[in-house]
Amino acid sequence: MVFEPKKIMFMKRNFLMLFVLGLFVLLACNKEDNDSTTTSANEESSITLLKSATESVPADQVAFTIKTAGFAGEYLYLSMSYLGKTKPHQFNVVWDGILKTENEKTVIELSVSHLTNDDLSTILAYDSLATHFSSLNINETVLQNPELWIRVNNTTDASNTLSFKYQSNSTIGSPPTDGGSGYPLTGVEMKVFKAECSNVGIWGDLWLSSNNGDVINYYVVNDKDASVNYTVKENDRLLIDFEYFYPKDTVKIDACRQLYDLNARSVKITKLKVIN
Structure with a gap:
């Protein structure tokens, strides 16, 4: 078969147009894929604590x-x-300045509101956010009250309210989050247990739990001093000194839902003794 010069030129133009169109579609698809894997921005989320009558x-x-x-x-x-x-989120925690009395308790009620309303992502995100309590300018006499309680209310859900006793340790100079100084505890008895996921911590799926009365706290070992020479075993009972941190790495929490469900804190072990 012999093609005429005009037909050959026409075919070349069509081929070139199809090539350019295909390249455009390929680039568009790559951009869409890149957008769908955007790194989480909620690690930059913030919380503000303020005192306001309104x-x-x-x-x-x-x-x-x-x-x-x-x-x-x-x-x-x-x-x-x-x-x-996909975006940093802003939360406000507001105290109206009123100290409430409930039986023997003095209660400070805090209202938490979520100021970010333009993030349309439907992915469930988790954050642990910290703010220094001194910004409320509460009288020192009030803070020394052994029956001072804090109640935190969710302004989007009246049933989501938590109460806890106020406890302070002024030796902590910065928020105990990953990468900073931890919150030190000594002589804590813990038990090694098997968790559901093994992609966090240096001990894989072997985590720690401590029983503090009616409350069980959970920990993931992220680091230990070089002087700590111990091979971890399930069900071991340990007496340890450690620093604990609140999680800031939302990617890790996404990868292991149990971190969030148990509110597990990461720890660095500074001293350890097996007490089986």
Whole structure:
């Protein structure tokens, strides 16, 4: 078969157009794939603690859940879940300045609101956020009250409220988060147990638990001093000194849901004794 010159030119133009179109589609697909794997930005999320007689709560704020709340040193910690991982999220914690009395307790009620409403991602994200409690300017006499309690209320869900006794340790100079100084504890009895996932910590799926009255705390060993010479075994009972940290790495939490369910804290062991 012999092609005429005009037909050959026409075929070349068509081939070139198809090639350019195919290249455009390929680049567009690659861009879409890259967008779908955007690194989580919620590690940059922030929390602000303030004292105000009036609270401005966004009418269209996105629902969230307060999983746990408590103190580490002089830092108030909130562990929360919400939808959205493409943007940093902002939370406000507001105290109206009123000290409430309930039987023998003095109660400070804090209202937590979620200011981020333009993150349309449907991925469940987890964050542990800290803020220094001194910003409320509470009288020192009040803080020394052994029956001072904190109640944290979720402004998107009236049933999501947590209460706990105020405890402070002013020796902590910075939030005890991964990469910083930890919150030290000594002589804590723990038991080694088998967890559901093995992709966090230096001991894989072997984690630690401690029984503190009615409360069981869970820990993942992320580091240990060089002087600690121990081969981990399930069900071992240990007496340890350690520093603990609150998780800030949301990628790790996503990879292991049990970290969030148990509110497991990462620890660095400084001293260890087997007490089986």
